[in-house]
Amino acid sequence: MKSEISMAVIRRLPRYYRYLGELLDEGVAKISSKELSNLMKVTASQIRQDLNNFGGFGQQGYGYNVEYLYLEIGKILGLNKINNMILIGAGNLGQALANYPAFRKRGFNLIGIFDKNPKIIGLQIGGLEVLDVDKLEQFIKQNEVDIAILTIPKNGTLEIATLLTNWGIKGLWNFSPTDLFIPNVQIENVNLSQSLMTLAYQIHNKNSSNS
Ligand code: NAI
Numbered sequence: 518m519k520s521e522i523s524m525a526v527i528r529r530l531p532r533y534y535r536y537l538g539e540l541l542d543e544g545v546a547k548i549s550s551k552e553l554s555n556l557m558k559v560t561a562s563q564i565r566q567d568l569n570n571f572g573g574f575g576q577q578g579y580g581y582n583v584e585y586l587y588l589e590i591g592k593i594l595g596l597n598k599i600n601n602m603i604l605i606g607a608g609n610l611g612q613a614l615a616n617y618p619a620f621r622k623r624g625f626n627l628i629g630i631f632d633k634n635p636k637i638i639g640l641q642i643g644g645l646e647v648l649d650v651d652k653l654e655q656f657i658k659q660n661e662v663d664i665a666i667l668t669i670p671k672n673g674t675l676e677i678a679t680l681l682t683n684w685g686i687k688g689l690w691n692f693s694p695t696d697l698f699i700p701n702v703q704i705e706n707v708n709l710s711q712s713l714m715t716l717a718y719q720i721h722n723k724n725s726s727n728s
Contacts, residue, residue: 522570529567530590532557537587549580596624601662602690603629605677606669607637607647610692614666615643625664629656650677657684664688671695678702 536557540548554561568586591597602620604611607630614620615630630642631650640647648656656662665681667674667689674693681689682702689704691697696706 526567526570529559530594533564533567534587534590534594534596537583537590540583541587545583547580547582553581598624600625600664601660602627602664602666603631603653603656603662604666604668605631605650605653606667606693607632607640607642608668611666611668612642614668614692615645628660628662631656654680654684657681657686662686664690666690666692668692675699678704 533553536553548556550561550564553564557564568581588597602625604615604627607615611630611632615627620627627643627645630645630647631653632638632647633650638647638649663686665678665686665688667678669677671694674691674695675697678689678691678697678699682699687703689697689699689702691704691706692708694708694710697704
C-alpha cells in the first residue's frame, strides 16, 4: 500500500464499502468497474484510480471479487478490528446515536455513556447505564476506549475533548457545534446543518449540478 493516500480517497472508501456490502448481501460475487460505476454514479476511471491506491484488487477482464474487495477495504478502514466507543452527552442526539444498532454491526462497540445531568445519570440507554461524567477518567483507565462521541453543547466541548486526548483517546467523533482542532488525536467534526445548507443551495439554484 502507498504510504500517503489522499484524504479525498479515504473519504470515498466508506461509500465503496457500503455498496459492496449491499452487493454481498444480494449474493453478487463479482462486479466490473463499469457496473460499480453505474451503481454508484461515479466514473469507472475514478473507481480504478481509487482502488489502484491499494494495489487495484481487480483482474483484467474479470472485474472485482466483491467479497475480497469488501474485506480489503474493511481492513484499510480498520473495520476488521473492534473499535470501542464512549458517548458524552446523553440528550436527544446522544440517545438517538446510542440506540442506533448499525454501528455495532460494523464493529463500533458502544461501551459507556456519560452525562452531567443528575436526571439523566442512571437511565438505561441502548442497554447501558448512563454514568456521571466525573467517572470518565477512571472508566478510560479501566477500559480500552478508541473513540469518544461528543454530543454536548459547544460550551465545555474543548475542555472535555482536551482531557479525553490527554487520557489517550485516539479519535473524537464531534457533533458539538464547534469544530475541534487538537493535536495528537484524530477528529471528525460532523455537522448536519452544513449538509442541509448545501441542500438549500441546490433547491434554490436550479442550475447547480448534483455532484
Ligand atoms: P440536549 O440538550 O438534548 O443534550 C445535551 C446533553 O449533554 C444533556 O443531556 C446535557 O446534560 C449533557 N451535557 C452538557 N454538558 C455536558 C458535559 N460537560 N459533560 C457531560 N454531559 C454534558 O442536546 P441535543 O439536542 O442532544 O444536542 C447536543 C448538541 O449537539 C447540541 O450542541 C446541538 O447543537 C448539537 N447538534 C449537532 C448536530 C450536528 O450535526 N453536529 C445535529 C444536532 C445537534
